[in-house]
Amino acid sequence: MDRSTTPSRRLRWARLLALLLGALLVLAACAPDDEVAEPEDPDVVDEPDEVDEPEEVDEPEEVDEPDDPTTFRVAVGVDLDTLDPVGQTTTTVANMVDYTVETLTRIDEEGAVLPNLASDWEVSDDGLTYTFELEQGVEFHDGEPFNAEAVATTFDRILDEDVTVPIRAPYEQVESVEALDEHTVEITLSEPFAPFLAGLSFSASAIVSPASIEGDAYLEYTEPVGTGPYTFADYSPGERFVVEKFDNYWGEEPHYDTVEFQIVPEAATRVSLVRAGQVDMIILPPVSDLPALEDDPEVEVLMAPGNRTIFIAINNEIIDDERVRQAMNYAVDKEAIIERVLFGAADPVDAPMHESLFGHCAVGGYEYDPDRARELLDEAGVDELEVSFIAPTGRYIQDFEVAQAISGFLEEVGISAPVETMDWPTYLANINVPTEEQGADMHLLGWAPSYMDSFQHMLVFQTDQQPPAGLATAHYSNPEVDDLLAQAATEVDESAREDLYCEASEIVMEEAPWIFLHSQSFPIVYRAGLEGITYRPNESFYAVYAQPAE
Amino acid sequence: MTTYITKRLAVSLVTLWGVTLVVFGLIQLLPGDPARVIAGPLAGSAEVDRIRTQMGLDEALHVQYGLFVGRLVRGDLGVSARTRRPVSYEVGARLPRTLQLAAVATLLGSAGGILLGVVAARRRGTWIDNSLSVISVAGVSMPVYWLGLLLIILFAVNLGWFPAAGADRPTSIVLPALTLAAFSVALIARMTRSSMLEVLEADYVRTARAKGVIERNVVYKHALRNGFIPVLTVIGIQFGTLLGGAVLTESVFAWPGIGRLLVDSIFSRDFPTVQGIIVVYALLFIVVNLVVDVLYALVNPRIQY
Numbered sequence: 001m002d003r004s005t006t007p008s009r010r011l012r013w014a015r016l017l018a019l020l021l022g023a024l025l026v027l028a029a030c031a032p033d034d035e036v037a038e039p040e041d042p043d044v045v046d047e048p049d050e051v052d053e054p055e056e057v058d059e060p061e062e063v064d065e066p067d068d069p070t071t072f073r074v075a076v077g078v079d080l081d082t083l084d085p086v087g088q089t090t091t092t093v094a095n096m097v098d099y100t101v102e103t104l105t106r107i108d109e110e111g112a113v114l115p116n117l118a119s120d121w122e123v124s125d126d127g128l129t130y131t132f133e134l135e136q137g138v139e140f141h142d143g144e145p146f147n148a149e150a151v152a153t154t155f156d157r158i159l160d161e162d163v164t165v166p167i168r169a170p171y172e173q174v175e176s177v178e179a180l181d182e183h184t185v186e187i188t189l190s191e192p193f194a195p196f197l198a199g200l201s202f203s204a205s206a207i208v209s210p211a212s213i214e215g216d217a218y219l220e221y222t223e224p225v226g227t228g229p230y231t232f233a234d235y236s237p238g239e240r241f242v243v244e245k246f247d248n249y250w251g252e253e254p255h256y257d258t259v260e261f262q263i264v265p266e267a268a269t270r271v272s273l274v275r276a277g278q279v280d281m282i283i284l285p286p287v288s289d290l291p292a293l294e295d296d297p298e299v300e301v302l303m304a305p306g307n308r309t310i311f312i313a314i315n316n317e318i319i320d321d322e323r324v325r326q327a328m329n330y331a332v333d334k335e336a337i338i339e340r341v342l343f344g345a346a347d348p349v350d351a352p353m354h355e356s357l358f359g360h361c362a363v364g365g366y367e368y369d370p371d372r373a374r375e376l377l378d379e380a381g382v383d384e385l386e387v388s389f390i391a392p393t394g395r396y397i398q399d400f401e402v403a404q405a406i407s408g409f410l411e412e413v414g415i416s417a418p419v420e421t422m423d424w425p426t427y428l429a430n431i432n433v434p435t436e437e438q439g440a441d442m443h444l445l446g447w448a449p450s451y452m453d454s455f456q457h458m459l460v461f462q463t464d465q466q467p468p469a470g471l472a473t474a475h476y477s478n479p480e481v482d483d484l485l486a487q488a489a490t491e492v493d494e495s496a497r498e499d500l501y502c503e504a505s506e507i508v509m510e511e512a513p514w515i516f517l518h519s520q521s522f523p524i525v526y527r528a529g530l531e532g533i534t535y536r537p538n539e540s541f542y543a544v545y546a547q548p549a550e
Numbered sequence: 551m552t553t554y555i556t557k558r559l560a561v562s563l564v565t566l567w568g569v570t571l572v573v574f575g576l577i578q579l580l581p582g583d584p585a586r587v588i589a590g591p592l593a594g595s596a597e598v599d600r601i602r603t604q605m606g607l608d609e610a611l612h613v614q615y616g617l618f619v620g621r622l623v624r625g626d627l628g629v630s631a632r633t634r635r636p637v638s639y640e641v642g643a644r645l646p647r648t649l650q651l652a653a654v655a656t657l658l659g660s661a662g663g664i665l666l667g668v669v670a671a672r673r674r675g676t677w678i679d680n681s682l683s684v685i686s687v688a689g690v691s692m693p694v695y696w697l698g699l700l701l702i703i704l705f706a707v708n709l710g711w712f713p714a715a716g717a718d719r720p721t722s723i724v725l726p727a728l729t730l731a732a733f734s735v736a737l738i739a740r741m742t743r744s745s746m747l748e749v750l751e752a753d754y755v756r757t758a759r760a761k762g763v764i765e766r767n768v769v770y771k772h773a774l775r776n777g778f779i780p781v782l783t784v785i786g787i788q789f790g791t792l793l794g795g796a797v798l799t800e801s802v803f804a805w806p807g808i809g810r811l812l813v814d815s816i817f818s819r820d821f822p823t824v825q826g827i828i829v830v831y832a833l834l835f836i837v838v839n840l841v842v843d844v845l846y847a848l849v850n851p852r853i854q855y
Binding site for chain 1: 713
């Protein structure tokens, strides 16, 4: 710019150029590509680990076509931290591992517990002895027979303290697992544990081939060998997880020979992949893309309901007047948040837990009523209230954005709650501590139990689960609720148990330890022309029987 | 030259030791309990304690550091806390991808950048020069995240020429490499332009012109050779930076490189993996710098060590 042009002339230049910028950039970046990219390509083809596809000269048009009609491609956001069923902590990872392994019970779309590898069972009156009839003629991927012995061996490993089982809680009451005969197994509990059958649907208790857990694999289990419809074929860290159809599967045969999960961390990229037809299905698009995707004739959007309840945990030891907490509930327009911040990807809640959980009953909630909120604050003698408020970013759908909206609603009734965010480990360190160490007066959290029962969900209202013992981060304490929940944990009679949870839910809702918000949906997007794609209400897809529509 | 390289390698060892100390120290400053993060929010506190013991986090700090360095000396990077697979396996799976992408992006960036830079220097002050300046400013300041998504929408979704993401096809590398190269092109073009402007004023260039060498040879044979040296430094640094992983580009294009692994590991407080990656990264950086120094001597024989 050292030429002597007048400032105004330069400015005009700059404007003109700025207009052409986008186009020019693409051209500039493109031009050298044709000369340079070509000689580099052989390098890529030479990669020894790329032997699976002999197509070295790539036809650009191929990208549009699903190049292999026998492969079903799915893009997910998280990499698999472990392929070991007992190590599962993340729903989506468990979702992929579940293609290879199966559990004794399973859940359906409503969250009801159904037979799976166990075809039938009987529970003793004292709730201590479970006798399972096992499915017959079932084979593991390595050819070993599935039988009572395999169940017992699997459980020995789950209960072994030397094996890392982060979510061992559902099986901690197991005292012994005994093979009564080839196809009957008896599990004895040390004390009654009502959610046990539901807990058996969780991947950690998937039955694996006894031969596959011998030797080094006992502690470092890297290749799951189960009874599932697909066998483990390949895993490249950060890249993909591939399974292939198991010919001797005992259940209904799936359509696709291969299922390939691609790890695509960026949600916007997942959308591009499914829109370009490069994958058949994705989960969790950016919610702001949902309206456009719903209008796109090339894809279908399945808004699966999910059991993850999103809430603001208020520290009940700091904000100890329940009228203030109720006021906070009245102050927030939950419907508006669902519609405008979440683009509809959530459902309102009518109880502390999601409706798919056993023990849920609708106890109502707090309508949006800012006037009532102000009244309650007056009654409580609160004039100006300042609270510190934190929320994670990217952990739950639009989490920080939701928190900002709430901050705005609270402001309108005279509560100043500016929201701050931080990375997840730091966040956990701020909330998972006793009150005096807590980093904020309230925080946003999502809670989804690993199996469809209120037991695990309601732990967060139990006094004995306050940090550091557990994640009851609202520090809510009510002996009556503690008592009801303790009874519900061991009550064998289902309807009596449901009543106990109902009663506890009513008290909790009334005392408002949280700002009750919504349960977030689990959006699934797949190519139009496919059918058989459905979901489980625990933020899982169920696409084993996906196939092209007739 | 050999003594120089030997000396440099010796210094590198000290650098590496410093790196282990710094990375170990910094990690201790991170808030958050790694065992809790790895076990997940639903895990019981007994499990969390067990994982803490398993990771060796209950040992005294100096013991932990000693164990880390001791393993390192034996060439053992340890075991990932998150995946319980060896760190060398995790890094080994991603490193070739990162090398590929860095190499292609650097090649594209250098070729484009040098060409544009020379053209701009020769046409100094004209509209070509001006537009190239604007383009380079834009290239340097454009967020790769946004550029990457634009390229995906144009070339993968609308035109269908290249895969939108992944690394499983030969053409998969094109879009991420272009995205990364856009930044390098801009940077290298600016560097080349200013370096060339300086050289083109030099006496020997005037002499060359005076003796009747055709302009093309003056620019590309006489001037570029000298003007190239500072550019080479920039290219070296660029390549080194790309080796560390281009986190955003890797995320946008689902390219399974080392940058994403590093970020994921930091967010999950997977200390062994973070330490392992940084040590490997430091090693690579040292090697790249050494290679650049050697290249100086090759480009300009007057440079002696």
